[in-house]
Amino acid sequence: RRLADAADVADVRRLAMRRAPRMVFDYVDGAAEGERSMARAVEAFGRVEFSPRVLRDVAEAPTAVEILGRRIGMPVVLGPTGFTRMMHREGERAVARAAERAGIPYTLSTMGTTSAKDVAAAAPGGWNWFQLYVVRDRARNLETLALARDAGMDVLVVTVDVPVAGARLRDVRHGLTIPPSLHWRSVLQAMLRPAWWFDFLTSEPLRFATVDGAPDDLAGITNLMFDPSVTISDLEWIRAAWQGPLLVKGVQRVDDAKELADVGVDGLVVSNHGGRQLDRSPAPLELLPHVVNAVGDRTEVFLDGGVRSGADVAAAVALGAKACFVGRAYLYGLMAGGEPGVTRVLDLLHAELVRTLQLLGAAGVAELSPDLVRLR
Numbered sequence: 482r483r484l485a486d487a488a489d490v491a492d493v494r495r496l497a498m499r500r501a502p503r504m505v506f507d508y509v510d511g512a513a514e515g516e517r518s519m520a521r522a523v524e525a526f527g528r529v530e531f532s533p534r535v536l537r538d539v540a541e542a543p544t545a546v547e548i549l550g551r552r553i554g555m556p557v558v559l560g561p562t563g564f565t566r567m568m569h570r571e572g573e574r575a576v577a578r579a580a581e582r583a584g585i586p587y588t589l590s591t592m593g594t595t596s597a598k599d600v601a602a603a604a605p606g607g608w609n610w611f612q613l614y615v616v617r618d619r620a621r622n623l624e625t626l627a628l629a630r631d632a633g634m635d636v637l638v639v640t641v642d643v644p645v646a647g648a649r650l651r652d653v654r655h656g657l658t659i660p661p662s663l664h665w666r667s668v669l670q671a672m673l674r675p676a677w678w679f680d681f682l683t684s685e686p687l688r689f690a691t692v693d694g695a696p697d698d699l700a701g702i703t704n705l706m707f708d709p710s711v712t713i714s715d716l717e718w719i720r721a722a723w724q725g726p727l728l729v730k731g732v733q734r735v736d737d738a739k740e741l742a743d744v745g746v747d748g749l750v751v752s753n754h755g756g757r758q759l760d761r762s763p764a765p766l767e768l769l770p771h772v773v774n775a776v777g778d779r780t781e782v783f784l785d786g787g788v789r790s791g792a793d794v795a796a797a798v799a800l801g802a803k804a805c806f807v808g809r810a811y812l813y814g815l816m817a818g819g820e821p822g823v824t825r826v827l828d829l830l831h832a833e834l835v836r837t838l839q840l841l842g843a844a845g846v847a848e849l850s851p852d853l854v855r856l857r
C-alpha cells in the first residue's frame with residue numbers, strides 16, 4: 482500500500498532506500514567520480530520550459546508511438562541494467578513482465594543475472610531486446626548473440642561507452658563485491674534490512690547469466706572481460722551476426738553520431754550511461770537536438786539519462802527523441818517492491834505523460850514539437 486501512495490518517482494526512490502541495504506541502493510543511485518554527469522542530466526530536465534497552447538481539444542491524448550517499425554504503448558524503453566537480481570529476487574523477470582504489461586520494450590543486459598531464455602519465458606508477449614558489451618573473447622560474443630536470438634530477442638543495443646569501467650566511488654567506499662559478500666559492513670547493512678536479507682539468502686545464488694568472471698568487484702570483472710580495443714569497424718561482424726535492428730548506445734558527440742549514421746545503424750542512443758562512466762560529459766538532453774538535427778532524418782535517435790517523470794519524456798520527445806530509455810527510475814520501483822514496484826513507476830510515467838500532453842495543448846505524443854519546449 483505504500484507503493485500506491487507514492488506520488489512520483491522520487492517517492493518510489495525513498496521507498497527503495499528503506500527497503501534495500503545501503504550498498505545495494507547506492508549501486509543503483511550512484512554514478513562515477515563526482516557524479517556531476519548524473520546531476521547535470523537531471524538538472525537539464527529542470528531547465529525545461531514548456532510553452533503550452535490553449536483552447537485545443539485535448540480530450541484524447543494517446544501516448545502510443547512507432548519505433549523501429551513497431552508500435553509501443555508510450556515512448557519509453559526500459560534500458561539495460563546489470564546485476565538486476567541484486568535489487569530484488571525476481572530481478573529481470575519482474576522488469577520484463579512489467580514492460581510487457583505496459584506494452585513497452587525491455588532490454589536485457591550482457592551483465593544480467595537471468596538468461597535470455599528465462600526472460601523470454603517470463604514475458605513471452607513482451608518486446609524483449611538484448612544489450613551487448615563486446616568481450617575480449619570474440620567467440621563468446623557470437624554465442625551470447627545466438628542465445629539472445631534463440632530466445633526471440635530481435636533488437637540489439639551495443640553499448641560503446643565502457644572501454645573500461647567508470648569509477649563508482651560509492652561502491653568503492655562500501656567495498657561492494659559482485660555478488661555481495663559477507664564482511665562486517667555488508668552484514669550490518671543487510672541486518673538493517675531483514676526482508677531483503679531473507680530474500681537474498683533464500684533465492685538462487687546471484688551470478689551473471691552470460692559472462693563468467695571471478696566474483697570480485699564490478700570494475701575488476703569489467704576490465705578483465707571487456708574489450709577496450711573495439712572500434713566502429715567491429716559493427717561489421719556484429720551486424721553480420723544479427724538480423725534485426727541494431728542500436729548503438731552511448732553516443733556523446735555529433736561527429737560520432739554522423740559516422741554511425743554513415744555505417745547504417747538503425748538507431749542511436751544519446752547517453753552517458755547515466756553518468757556512471759566518464760564524469761562531466763554532456764547532459765544528454767542538451768546534446769539531443771544537435772544529434773537529431775545532424776542525423777535524425779537517417780536514423781532513429783533515442784535519449785537516455787536523467788528521465789524521472791512523464792513530463793521529462795514529453796520534453797525529450799518534443800526535442801526530437803523517438804523514445805527515452807530509463808534506468809534508475811524502474812530500478813527504484815524494483816527495489817521498492819518487485820514487479821508491482823516497476824509497474825507503479827510505469828503507471829506514474831504514463832499518467833504524467835498524458836497530463837503533460839493535455840496541459841501542453843498536444844492531443845497526443847504525435848503533436849509534440851520543438852516549439853513547445855526550450856531549455857532556460
Ligand code: FNR
Pocket residue numbers: 508509510522560561562563590591592593612640730752753754755756757785786787788806807808809810812
Ligand atoms: C546501468 N546502465 C547499463 N547500461 C548498459 O548498457 N549495460 C548495463 O549493464 C548497465 N548496467 C546498469 C546498472 C545500473 C544499476 C544502472 C543505474 C545503469 C546504464 C543504463 O542503461 C542507462 O544508460 C542509465 O541508467 C540511464 O540513466 P538514468 O535513467 O538511470 O538516469
